[in-house]
Structures are given as structure tokens and as C-alpha cells.
Amino acid sequence: MSGQELGLAIAVFLACSVEAVEALTIVLAVGATRSWSSALSGVGAAAVALAAIVAALGPALTALPIGVLRVAVGGLLLVFGLQWLRKAILRASGLKAVHDEAAIFAEEAEAARAAAREQGAFDGYSFAIAFKGVLLEGLEVAFIVLTFGANQHHVGIAAAAAAVAVALVVLAGVAARAPLARVPENTLKFAVGIMLTSFGTFWGAEGAGATWPGGDAALLAIIPSLAVLSLTTVALLHRSAGDRAGAVESIHA
Amino acid sequence: MSRLSAVALAIWDFVVGDDWRVALGVAVAIAVTALVADTSVAAWWVLPVAVVALLADSLRRAAGR
Numbered sequence: 001m002s003g004q005e006l007g008l009a010i011a012v013f014l015a016c017s018v019e020a021v022e023a024l025t026i027v028l029a030v031g032a033t034r035s036w037s038s039a040l041s042g043v044g045a046a047a048v049a050l051a052a053i054v055a056a057l058g059p060a061l062t063a064l065p066i067g068v069l070r071v072a073v074g075g076l077l078l079v080f081g082l083q084w085l086r087k088a089i090l091r092a093s094g095l096k097a098v099h100d101e102a103a104i105f106a107e108e109a110e111a112a113r114a115a116a117r118e119q120g121a122f123d124g125y126s127f128a129i130a131f132k133g134v135l136l137e138g139l140e141v142a143f144i145v146l147t148f149g150a151n152q153h154h155v156g157i158a159a160a161a162a163a164v165a166v167a168l169v170v171l172a173g174v175a176a177r178a179p180l181a182r183v184p185e186n187t188l189k190f191a192v193g194i195m196l197t198s199f200g201t202f203w204g205a206e207g208a209g210a211t212w213p214g215g216d217a218a219l220l221a222i223i224p225s226l227a228v229l230s231l232t233t234v235a236l237l238h239r240s241a242g243d244r245a246g247a248v249e250s251i252h253a
Numbered sequence: 254m255s256r257l258s259a260v261a262l263a264i265w266d267f268v269v270g271d272d273w274r275v276a277l278g279v280a281v282a283i284a285v286t287a288l289v290a291d292t293s294v295a296a297w298w299v300l301p302v303a304v305v306a307l308l309a310d311s312l313r314r315a316a317g318r
Contacts, residue, residue: 075283082279082311086275090316201300210286210289211295229305
């Protein structure tokens with residue numbers, strides 16, 4: 001397995017794990033408080049919809065010329081990656097609330113209890129919430145699997161990494177019978193943001209006609225450089241947020 | 254809101270996210286890379302520089318809110 005293939009598998013695995021944890025929380029909340037059968041029907045319907053989207057878009061993507069594909073994929077991965085990275089940096093520096101699966105579970109469960117319920121075996125609310133949760137979280141994963149996989153002609157590796165991630169999260173969820181609050185979700189999101197942004201930078205430039213010094217090995221410089229830059233930014237933002245809080249305290253003292 | 258505009262809004266939100274300037278900046282940076290690549294000057298540095306600038310600008314605006 002080449003370095004790029006390994007990077008692809010790691011990026012997809014991490015991204016998929018994070019999205020699967022978020023989807024699992026939603027399904028657990030409606031399943032545990034209302035109806036497991038309806039919630040699981042929603043999961044099944046979302047999986048079918050996602051499979052249809054992948055089946056429709058996959059061949060279309062792989063049919064594109066490699067230059068066009070790299071520009072499109074690089075650009076989209078960059079936009080996605082910068083969004084993930086920005087949120088992860090803001091969370092790590094304390095400027096944005098950290099994603100808390102236990103709190104989200106409690107909120108979803110409360111909403112599920114409060115929602116009206118009709119008589120009958122099928123619960124439309126559980127179905128709709130589980131369907132929407134899995135579809136929305138899954139779309140991002142499907143997009144990452146397709147773009148990464150198509151660009152390297154390794155949709156199989158990307159799909160396998162995604163499947164392993166989902167299987168592990170579901171098994172952990174079934175074992176714990178609770179939201180996976182101990183998964184270091186924000187750290188994973190940080191890593192995914194760095195990977196997506198790095199690959200997006202690499203492919204976007206290549207697709208636009210640039211040649212990287214050292215070829216594929218340039219990724220070995222881009223990924224750690226971006227990681228160091230991001231961690232330094234977190235430290236600077238953290239310190240500036242602390243200074244601001246200190247100044248406010250001294251005014252009120 | 255019609256169903257079509259709701260779908261368009263969802264796609265916009267999915268792809269562009271909450272900072273449209275980043276998406277626009279990425280598009281401009283890729284176009285500049287292509288223009289520089291057509292000359293005799295190396296073009297690989299354009300996107301890394303753009304990424305640092307876009308991330309810094311987006312964070313500065315988010316942190317200032």
C-alpha cells in the first residue's frame with residue numbers, strides 16, 4: 001500500500017468514525033425513548049438512499065478526466081477541510097463549544113419524549129429523525145469516500161475504510177448501549193480537517209497544472225506543516241482568549 | 254420556500270458551509286495556480302499560501318464575533 005493510499009484510508013476511517021458517532025447518538029436517542037423498530041427502519045431507508053447516491057455519482061466521477069477530477073476534488077476537499085479545521089481550532093482554543101455527545105443525546109431524547117405520538121406500531125417521528133440523522137451524517141462520508149476514492153482510483157479502499165469505521169462504532173454503541181461520549185471526537189475532527197485540507201491542497205494544485213517538488217512526497221511536508229500551524233494557532237487563540245477573560249475579570253474586580 | 258429552493262439551499266449549505274469567503278477564496282486560489290502554472294514560474298506554492306491566509310482570515314472573523 002502506497003503512502004497516498006494509506007493516507008486515503010486513514011482520512012476516510014477517521015472522518016467516517018466521527019460521522020458514525022454523531023449518527024449513532026441520534027438513532028440511540030429516538031430508539032431508546034420511542035421505537036427501536038421505527039428508528040432502525042429509518043436507518044435502513046437512509047442506507048438505501050446513500051447507496052443510491054453513491055451508485056449514481058460514483059461512475060460519473062470516475063469518468064471525468066484526471067485533471068478535471070483533481071481540480072474539482074481538490075477544491076471541494078479544501079473547502080470541506082478548511083471548514084472542519086476552522087471549527088476544530090475554535091473548539092480546541094475554547095472559542096466554540098466542544099461537541100458533547102452526552103448532551104446531544106439528552107437533548108434529542110427530551111425532544112423525542114415531548115413529540116406527539118400516534119397510535120400504532122409504526123412511529124413516524126423515530127423513523128424521520130433516524131433517517132435524517134443517518135442521511136445527513138452519511139452524505140458527508142459518502143462524499144469523502146467518493147472523492148478520495150475516485151481521485152486515486154481506489155474507491156474500494158475508501159469504502160472498506162468507511163465500512164470498518166461504521167462497524168466499529170456500531171459495535172461499540174451496541175456494547176455500551178449509550179452515546180459514545182468518550183470518543184475523542186474533537187481530536188478526530190482536528191485530524192480529519194488537517195488530512196482533508198492537505199490532500200485538497202495537493203490535488204487542487206496538481207489539477208491546476210502545478211508540479212510539487214518531490215512529487216507525492218510533498219504530502220509528507222504538507223500534512224505535518226499544517227498540523228504544526230494549526231496547533232500553534234490553537235495555542236495563540238487560547239492565550240488571547242485567556243488574556244481577554246483576565247482583562248474582563250480585572251475590570252470587574 | 255419551494256422544494257427546489259430548499260434543495261438548492263441544502264446543497265449550498267452542505268458544500269459552502271458557514272463561511273462563503275473560504276469557498277470563494279479556494280476557487281480564486283485554484284484559478285491563480287492555473288494561471289501561474291501556464292508561465293515559467295513554479296505554481297505549487299500558491300495554494301499553501303492561500304490556505305494559510307484563508308484559514309487565518311476565517312478564524313480572525315470567527316474569534317472576533
